[in-house]
Amino acid sequence: MHSKRLADYVERLTPADRKPTKASERPFNNATATHPPMLQRGATNRILIYPGSFNPPHRGHLGLLSHAFRNAGADLNIIAAIIVVTDDHYLQYKMDRRDNAIVIPKEQRAKLWKGSGIPVDWAYVFDGPGKEWAPFRANLANEAQKDGFDIKYIVLNGPDVITYGRGFDAECWDCGDAITSDISRPVDFRCPSTLRQLNGCSPWERLKINRSRIEQEIREKLKQQGAPGNTSPTVTESAEANFEKAVEQAVVEALETVTNIWTCRQLLTNPKGIVRFLPVEPEKQMRDAPSSTKIRMIIDSSPPEDLVKNLTGIALNPDILVEILKELPKPIKRETAEKIDRKELAKNDLEAFKKIVW
Numbered sequence: 001m002h003s004k005r006l007a008d009y010v011e012r013l014t015p016a017d018r019k020p021t022k023a024s025e026r027p028f029n030n031a032t033a034t035h036p037p038m039l040q041r042g043a044t045n046r047i048l049i050y051p052g053s054f055n056p057p058h059r060g061h062l063g064l065l066s067h068a069f070r071n072a073g074a075d076l077n078i079i080a081a082i083i084v085v086t087d088d089h090y091l092q093y094k095m096d097r098r099d100n101a102i103v104i105p106k107e108q109r110a111k112l113w114k115g116s117g118i119p120v121d122w123a124y125v126f127d128g129p130g131k132e133w134a135p136f137r138a139n140l141a142n143e144a145q146k147d148g149f150d151i152k153y154i155v156l157n158g159p160d161v162i163t164y165g166r167g168f169d170a171e172c173w174d175c176g177d178a179i180t181s182d183i184s185r186p187v188d189f190r191c192p193s194t195l196r197q198l199n200g201c202s203p204w205e206r207l208k209i210n211r212s213r214i215e216q217e218i219r220e221k222l223k224q225q226g227a228p229g230n231t232s233p234t235v236t237e238s239a240e241a242n243f244e245k246a247v248e249q250a251v252v253e254a255l256e257t258v259t260n261i262w263t264c265r266q267l268l269t270n271p272k273g274i275v276r277f278l279p280v281e282p283e284k285q286m287r288d289a290p291s292s293t294k295i296r297m298i299i300d301s302s303p304p305e306d307l308v309k310n311l312t313g314i315a316l317n318p319d320i321l322v323e324i325l326k327e328l329p330k331p332i333k334r335e336t337a338e339k340i341d342r343k344e345l346a347k348n349d350l351e352a353f354k355k356i357v358w
Contacts, residue, residue: 003220005030006037006045006080009143010124013136018128028080029120037080037122039149040220048072048081049137050156051173053091054109055102057316058290060184061158066119067183068156071278073207073261074214074254076154077221081123085110087130102296108324115317134174154179154276164189167199168266168275176266176273183280185289190279200268201275207261211251214258218250290314299325 007030011019020026028036039045050065065081072078088106095101104112110127114120126133141151155175162168162180165188170176182190189196195204222243262277295315302310307325311318 002041003038004147004149006039006047006144007033007124009039009140012143013139015128025114027124028122033121035121039079039144039147039151040077041148043077043150043217043220045144045149045151046076046078046154047151048078048156048179049084049153049173049175050081051084051086052158053086053094053292054083054113055091055095055104055292056109056295056321057112058292058295058314059316060286060290062118062316063184063286064158064181065123065156067181067280068179068278069119069122071181071257072154072179072276073258074217074250075207075210075258076276077217078154079122081156083113083123083125084133085113085125085127090130102299102325102328104324104328111324112316112320115320117316153177156180159185159187162187162198162275164196165199167201167268169269170266170271170273171269174271176271177276178266178273179276179278181278181280182285183278184286185291186285187277195262195277198264198275200266202265202267204262204264204277207258207263207276209255209258211255214254215247215251218254219247222246222250 005028007026007028010027011030014027023030024032030036048065048069052061054061065083069078069081085106088103091103091106095103107127110125113123113125126136128136137153141153144151153175154177155173156179157168159180159182162178168178170178180187189198197203260279262279264275264277266273266275295311298310298314299307307322308318311321315321
């Protein structure tokens, strides 16, 4: 067998007490997925790691994830994404210094990622304890390797993590390669006619395109998905022509995407790797980009009866979020609001995050 479902390996590694009882809740919606993530032999199967507090998750998070998955470049062969929700103790530390802070428990933050409108066919939420993430990740790659499938990981970070001054910290998630984009909010290193060199990284350059490699990846993927001309054991001349036409069209579309991609090499920390930036034209960027901070402000200022309406189009699954909020203690407003140096706060958050044992 030249291909196999990624979900089968994920389920094999999931503890019995955390296995879903409903078929629709299986990893990557394994019971009903139209095109579930398939591992291919003879190719590098990349999985996008999307870590964050997601307190709460919003449309900007989902927009960044979807854009990266679809536009990172066919040369990477990204077959799936794993959303990694950080533990409560990190979030508590992060929010302790903020006024009117809302701390949504990890289980509930993960639940918000599993509601309607989430691309469960290719995105899986890892909601186990943080200390189990590193073993899970390693075991997933090792189990697949035993069957001849090569898995590599690439981390997705937003513009608040990969910045001009901070660069990219590969140690944080033990992942040398990274992707970022300005689809949901601006990056601080993009200027009108150039990209500023990230701290600790080489200068930006256009992605070097390998057309034959891209075509090979696309052929394998279309074969798995039953593209025209590949649905029957007996391939007629007409069916073969249809398949070749589908391949050519997909290659053209893929090349249009990768020509806009920029890359740089991270030079300071191990593991070394490549940072990939997916620029988006201003008219295609998300307008009035949502943020978890903005959502918390809406929660603080909205009457209970208006919360769902005010959060619609901003938060993921606002109806579920409002029900979760009813069970949480009311946030405390400090008598004297602390003036926060946001640059210093971001730096401290990153340092604290790196000290967590995953």
